[in-house]
Amino acid sequence: MQKTGLLFIPFSAIHQLGSRFRGLGTRITTIFPGLQYDLSNAQIELSASNYGVAATFSALGFGLFISIFLGIISLIRQFKFPIPVLLPLLSFMVVSIALFLLHIYYPRILSKSVAIKIDRGLVFATRYMLIQVSSGIPLYQTLANVADGDYGQVSREFRKAVSRRVPAQPSQLLLRIWL
Helix, strand or coil: CCCCCCCCCCHHHHHHHHHHCHHHHHHHHHHCCCHHHHHHHCCCCCCHHHHHHHHHHHHHHHHHHHHHHHHHHHHHCCCCCHHHHHHHHHHHHHHHHHHHHHHHHHHHHHHHHHHHHHHHHHHHHHHHHHHHHHCCCCHHHHHHHHHHCCCCHHHHHHHHHHHHCCCCCCHHHHHHHHC
16 A cells, blocks of 8 residues: 555545646645655655645645534533634644645655665665675676665665666666666
């Protein structure tokens, strides 16, 4: 199952919502232009407009839930007049805006953690590659060994690159495509 972060909406429904509310998604991507880059770095395979629409509806859903919950509590506790009306309304607005911003910035947070994981394993993977290549092992085999190794996120990225290679293709072309 595809991960969608903190979204309240399941992955299967995100594409349907995104196609129905394409205009809203386009506006969100113009306001947050780096969203597609953050999504690809966080390895969330959604378009920025679909993710923006899903983030909007997820935040509105959470805000509505909190608003109803606080409205029921204020009625049960029998607060005086302005509180049973203002508390749910203000809570809806604050929670919806806060969760929308959290949903929008969540891929950036994830991509930073992926970058940190890559930085941790990269030194050891490059040292291993240097030893392998200087020993006379072909470059592609070295890349495949790192992909099969235990270098965390680096091994996962190498696996993607190795799986994309066509056997008749030179390894140097693989590096150009990968970079």
